[in-house]
Amino acid sequence: MKYIFETKMMVRDYECDIEGIVN
Numbered sequence: 001m002k003y004i005f006e007t008k009m010m011v012r013d014y015e016c017d018i019e020g021i022v023n
Helices: 002-022
Strands: none
Touching: none
16 A cells, blocks of 8 residues: 555656646
8 A cells, every 4th residue: 555655656757847837
């Protein structure tokens, strides 16, 4: 369960990075 949670957090950070590059 912890692994899934950490993966979701990594994906969220990755999406934020993409939005930062696009904007």
